[in-house]
Amino acid sequence: MIKLSKIEKYYGTYHALRDVNCHIKEGEFFSLLGPSGSGKTTLLRTIAGFEGIDSGTVMIGGQSMDGVPANKRPTNMVFQSYAIFPHMSVAQNVAYGLRSQRLDKAKTAEMVEESLGKVGLAGYGERAAHALSGGQRQRVALARALILKPKVLLLDEPLSALDRQLREEMQSELRRLQRSLGITFVLVTHDQEEALTMSDRVAVMFEGQIGQLDTPQALYKHPASKRVAEFFGAMNILKAEIIEVDRDIATTQIEGLGVAELAIPTGASAESAFCVGVRPESMTILDDGEQAYAKETPAIVTDVEYRGEMTYYDVAIEGSGKPVVVSMRNTSNRELREVGQQVRIGWESASAVLLLDQ
Amino acid sequence: MSKRILTIFMIIFVIFLYAPTILLPIFAFNDSSIIAFPLSGFTFDWFKSLGAADELRKAAGTSLIIATSSSIIATMLALLATSATVRYKFPGKGAMIGTIMLPMVLPEIIIGVSLLTVVLLAGLKLSIYTIIMGHVLICTPFCIAILRSSFQQLDPSLEEASLDLGESRATTFRRVTLPLIMPSVISSLLIGFTISLDEFVIAFFLSGTEPTLPVYIWSQLRFPQRIPSVMALGTLLLILSVVLLTLSEFLRRRSARRLGQTSTSGAL
Numbered sequence: 001m002i003k004l005s006k007i008e009k010y011y012g013t014y015h016a017l018r019d020v021n022c023h024i025k026e027g028e029f030f031s032l033l034g035p036s037g038s039g040k041t042t043l044l045r046t047i048a049g050f051e052g053i054d055s056g057t058v059m060i061g062g063q064s065m066d067g068v069p070a071n072k073r074p075t076n077m078v079f080q081s082y083a084i085f086p087h088m089s090v091a092q093n094v095a096y097g098l099r100s101q102r103l104d105k106a107k108t109a110e111m112v113e114e115s116l117g118k119v120g121l122a123g124y125g126e127r128a129a130h131a132l133s134g135g136q137r138q139r140v141a142l143a144r145a146l147i148l149k150p151k152v153l154l155l156d157e158p159l160s161a162l163d164r165q166l167r168e169e170m171q172s173e174l175r176r177l178q179r180s181l182g183i184t185f186v187l188v189t190h191d192q193e194e195a196l197t198m199s200d201r202v203a204v205m206f207e208g209q210i211g212q213l214d215t216p217q218a219l220y221k222h223p224a225s226k227r228v229a230e231f232f233g234a235m236n237i238l239k240a241e242i243i244e245v246d247r248d249i250a251t252t253q254i255e256g257l258g259v260a261e262l263a264i265p266t267g268a269s270a271e272s273a274f275c276v277g278v279r280p281e282s283m284t285i286l287d288d289g290e291q292a293y294a295k296e297t298p299a300i301v302t303d304v305e306y307r308g309e310m311t312y313y314d315v316a317i318e319g320s321g322k323p324v325v326v327s328m329r330n331t332s333n334r335e336l337r338e339v340g341q342q343v344r345i346g347w348e349s350a351s352a353v354l355l356l357d358q
Numbered sequence: 359m360s361k362r363i364l365t366i367f368m369i370i371f372v373i374f375l376y377a378p379t380i381l382l383p384i385f386a387f388n389d390s391s392i393i394a395f396p397l398s399g400f401t402f403d404w405f406k407s408l409g410a411a412d413e414l415r416k417a418a419g420t421s422l423i424i425a426t427s428s429s430i431i432a433t434m435l436a437l438l439a440t441s442a443t444v445r446y447k448f449p450g451k452g453a454m455i456g457t458i459m460l461p462m463v464l465p466e467i468i469i470g471v472s473l474l475t476v477v478l479l480a481g482l483k484l485s486i487y488t489i490i491m492g493h494v495l496i497c498t499p500f501c502i503a504i505l506r507s508s509f510q511q512l513d514p515s516l517e518e519a520s521l522d523l524g525e526s527r528a529t530t531f532r533r534v535t536l537p538l539i540m541p542s543v544i545s546s547l548l549i550g551f552t553i554s555l556d557e558f559v560i561a562f563f564l565s566g567t568e569p570t571l572p573v574y575i576w577s578q579l580r581f582p583q584r585i586p587s588v589m590a591l592g593t594l595l596l597i598l599s600v601v602l603l604t605l606s607e608f609l610r611r612r613s614a615r616r617l618g619q620t621s622t623s624g625a626l
Contacts, residue, residue, distance in 0.1 A: 050518055070518070070522055071522070071524050071526060075522075076522055077519070077522045079515040079519055081513055081515050083513060083515040083516050083519035085516060085519075085520075085534060096520070096533075097525075099525070100524055100525075144519075145522075145523075148523065148524070
């Protein structure tokens with residue numbers, strides 16, 4: 001649906017987008033995830049036509065967008081500030097883009113009501129726009145964009161201004177809306193949880209580049225680099241040394257834990273600088289006599305953080321400079337460990353991922 | 359103690375500012391052609407005499423034409439200048455704003471003399487048009503000051519949203535930008551009108567055979583017996599100015615409220 005190739009953009013001397021290549025499929029919920037200043041919003045505005053590019057091509061629906069202004073593109077946008085026209089009613093806002101279609105009043109009213117219904121605001125048409133709550137503004141912005149039946153809906157951090165409960169509600173609602181309409185959604189967010197729960201695929205951006213592009217599961221399980229890994233949830237980063245390489249498998253000495261055979265991430269050569277990431281939940285504090293794991297490492301509990309369904313332990317492992325975090329599900333028969341207690345950490349090769357050290 | 363001193367200072371300050379202005383309406387209703395206390399009686403005669411003076415009515419008409427055209431032209435120029443300077447970055451922007459705003463602080467007599475020189479060098483005849491030219495020059499900075507704050511408060515994504523929904527830049531201006539800044543536009547028109555109406559120095563230098571109201575008033579001061587009439591005229595002008603300025607500020611604040619901001623900046 002959207003094909004971006006070799007996109008470069010400068011703001012003066014600042015290199016905002018560097019060699020961005022990606023292909024967003026039709027009907028996909030695609031997210032651009034990254035810290036602030038990573039270029040994700042710039043990339044979205046490039047697709048919308050608000051920002052020019054210095055080189056590269058943007059194709060939407062098989063057509064080059066070169067020289068096509070924002071008002072002629074088959075995309076519609078939901079702005080971070082929602083950009084609801086304050087001098088109009090809800091219905092006038094929603095009907096705004098219909099003017100050029102020259103529909104009669106009854107048809108317009110019918111379409112407005114249908115669009116408002118889709119976002120759960122049926123009957124709100126006569127309200128003044130400035131009297132709406134944050135969540136309602138968001139819905140009006142959606143209805144106003146969707147009434148034009150765009151091929152692509154662009155969403156610029158649409159949930160960042162909402163409180164937590166409303167945000168979670170809108171997350172599932174956006175997902176439901178996207179599935180039922182089958183429109184391609186491109187979402188910009190800095191919230192990794194939002195990207196994971198809503199998207200079919202996520203492009204993680206750093207410094208104007210796409211660092212990794214994959215499904216949420218793959219990004220979580222097989223991050224390619226340290227910064228991608230750290231972006232998604234907690235990850236223990238350990239120093240690593242490659243002992244031997246056999247095609248794409250590297251026998252790796254991991255700081256504190258020992259030796260494991262790990263897959264080299266795609267696109268990396270054996271000569272690159274690596275480290276190893278281990279998720280807190282992919283290690284276990286073993287019970288007495290438990291032998292369920294291939295590898296064991298002795299450790300001492302240095303801190304216990306109880307968080308309801310989970311408990312996070314900081315454990316000191318000999319040979320590792322900083323404490324390693326291990327999380328345990330609080331099942332009914334499991335007792336909490338205490339600080340200073342000697343424990344065995346169970347893990348296996350699959351618990352660890354080889355990461356590019358960048 | 360210090361609070362008391364400040365209060366006294368404040369009272370003296372206000373008296374100093376407004377006492378001369380208050381004298382105007384007092385003598386406009388005084389039943390004597392001599393401007394002196396004690397007052398001798400109350401009369402509307404001076405106001406009635408205004409209606410009979412033909413020259414005065416002509417001067418008032420000239421002033422209205424000049425004030426209306428100057429404020430419209432200045433507001434249009436200010437609209438162009440603010441939309442360019444608030445929305446876009448370009449080299450020399452700071453210098454450009456500086457040069458446009460300069461007439462605000464430049465002595466009017468300098469502007470008057472230089473414009474007169476230009477007009478004479480160009481071989482033009484002094485007329486209503488030359489005064490309008492001078493007034494546009496001094497009104498534009500004030501109009502920019504008013505419009506600028508309202509442009510800055512306007513969320514740029516509102517205009518982007520309109521483009522995104524398929525409208526061209528021109529229709530976006532008509533359907534979104536203009537309605538949202540309309541109160542400021544009206545406020546700018548009113549301020550421009552008031553400034554032009556009251557302006558004397560430039561009008562004095564650039565007027566030909568048709569004097570403006572302030573120039574006419576000045577010419578009448580030579581005849582002592584007409585001074586009370588001038589006072590009556592001044593009273594009317596004073597009331598008009600206050601009404602226009604109040605209306606303009608009221609509109610500007612309402613616009614700020616409508617855009618969802620509370621703002622106290624602006625002309626007043």
